[in-house]
Amino acid sequence: MDNARFVDLLASGSRALGVTVPEDVGPRLQRLMAELLKWNAKVNLTAITAPEEVLEKHFLDSLAVLPEVTGAATLLDLGAGAGFPGLPLKLALPSLGVTLVDAVGKKVAFIKAAAASLGLQGVRGLHARAEGKPDTEGIPRAELLIARAFMDLPDWLALAPAYVAPGGRVVAMLGKAQTDDELKARAAERQLRVVSARAYRLPFSGAERQVAVFAKE
Numbered sequence: 001m002d003n004a005r006f007v008d009l010l011a012s013g014s015r016a017l018g019v020t021v022p023e024d025v026g027p028r029l030q031r032l033m034a035e036l037l038k039w040n041a042k043v044n045l046t047a048i049t050a051p052e053e054v055l056e057k058h059f060l061d062s063l064a065v066l067p068e069v070t071g072a073a074t075l076l077d078l079g080a081g082a083g084f085p086g087l088p089l090k091l092a093l094p095s096l097g098v099t100l101v102d103a104v105g106k107k108v109a110f111i112k113a114a115a116a117s118l119g120l121q122g123v124r125g126l127h128a129r130a131e132g133k134p135d136t137e138g139i140p141r142a143e144l145l146i147a148r149a150f151m152d153l154p155d156w157l158a159l160a161p162a163y164v165a166p167g168g169r170v171v172a173m174l175g176k177a178q179t180d181d182e183l184k185a186r187a188a189e190r191q192l193r194v195v196s197a198r199a200y201r202l203p204f205s206g207a208e209r210q211v212a213v214f215a216k217e
């Protein structure tokens, strides 16, 4: 994909999602895509390899949750895979401290290499298995917990609160939208409350997504 097309698609996609992506983020996302595709040719990081799809399904879907993440000081992305949503969010929110955790070493190696290549400060890639015991796993607590395509919602709400700093929140990026009643019921099972829930569609494929935010009661 040439530079002009990338910039056009990023602009039209972010407009459709209703998020503001600073101008300098475009070239850095292009660089991230180049790194991802280069690594992916040798190491299996993601099944999504067509540039338009990487832009929509990895980058724009990550940036779609900017409204839920903006304002937090620290973000912990559990099961981050090749760095989604944490890396695009860090590019758009330079002051955010981001820790990205994955159980697979090669994915964390990519996250570290990509962060170094982009000159990102305040990004930590951590090779660890999240099991709900932050004190022994070396995984730090954060103001905001986030995961995409990591666990189903009941398992995520069972695991995530252990990693939330006092007053923090848990963000769930869901492929399948849940009703308000379902979200409330899942939250209540874990003594959580639903702070917000928002459905959106990816701008080019129209795929449905939902982002829900939870806080401790």
Ligand SMILES: C[S@@+](CC[C@H](N)C(=O)[O-])C[C@H]1O[C@@H](n2cnc3c(N)ncnc32)[C@H](O)[C@@H]1O
Pocket: 078, 079, 080, 081, 082, 083, 084, 085, 101, 102, 103, 104, 107, 128, 129, 130, 131, 147, 148, 149, 150
């Ligand atoms: C389907 S991938 C999603 C990756 C990324 N969040 C995304 O949306 O592209 C799930 C990731 O979770 C990681 N994972 C699974 N169980 C884990 C655990 N207990 N702790 C940390 N990472 C885990 C896997 O290695 C994999 O990279």
